[in-house]
Amino acid sequence: MAAMTHDHQPPGSRHAHHDPGLAELLDLDAEVLGSYLDEVTAWAEQHAPQGPRTIVDVGAGTGTGSLALGRRFPAAEIVAVDRSASMLARVRAAAAEHGTAERLRVVLADLDAAWPSIGTVDVAWAASSLHEVADPDRVLRDLHAALNPGGLLVVVEMDELPRFLPDDVGRGRPGLERRCHEALARAGWNAHPDWRTHLERAGFEVTAQRSFTVAAASAPPSAARYAHAYLSRIRAALDGRLATDDLETLDAVLAPDSPDGLLHRGDLTVRGSRTAWAARRR
DSSP states (O other), X not given: OOOSSOSSSSSOOTTOTTOHHHHHHHHHHHHHHTHHHHHXXXXXXXXXXXXXXXXXXXXXXXXXXXXXXHHHOTTSEEEEEESOHHHHHHHHHHHHHTTOGXXXXXXXXXTTTOOOOOOOEEEEEEESOGGGXXXXXXXXXXXXXXXXXXXXXXXXXXXXXXXXXXXXXXXXOSOHHHHHHHHHXXXXXXXXXOTHHHHHHTTEEEEEXXXXXXXXXXXXXXXXXXXXHHHHHHHGGGTTTSOHHHHHHHHHHHOTTOTTSGGGOSOOOEEEEEEEEEEEEO
């Protein structure tokens, strides 16, 4: 999961280059739901050129995508691009921990300014980052130019914000989380297009599109921390957008000492889905 500019998905990093809360949230997302990345990268491998030598992770965040790509393509150099130096430091640390530091190159770059000089690449990966740049069509043209002929671009987006809570949380009206998501959707959170038209306009041939279920029905212990980190992060954005009684219920769910609080619940699940587009440079 990337974090180049994430005001909306997960909320936070467009103007928060040194935000430890966002980094923790990205790491928890990977810890709880990261197994889906192996499924997505296996699917990407089916469409990638044989034996790719250079792979770029556009908006690398804390490096979960970079690590997954490194596992899937063990002979490739992984180039992690992000606008946050602190995020890239975490990518370096994660690569060292997993024994792939010698195949990792980090590049500090703001794609709103210009495409970085990284040379040509065989595979590009943009997970939850493309919709946050100021001019995605220009970035897609830059990516097309950076790819070798026959190279692959994989774009991944969340279909909706992650869900954690049961419909009835034990207080307030049922449907709290649904109403939270509806309020955030009206505010433009997680807004992104179907990228097919944009990809084709940039010169790509879209070869496949697939939806991946992201779920942890038997929620691991870290799921409660993930839910608490995520819902705490969106709480401020819901002021003035959610009914007062719903805000009070959400605050009770977030309270660490509440019997209905997230950290004491045994009924959490983590659900969601993500869509991936595979696009080839002709």
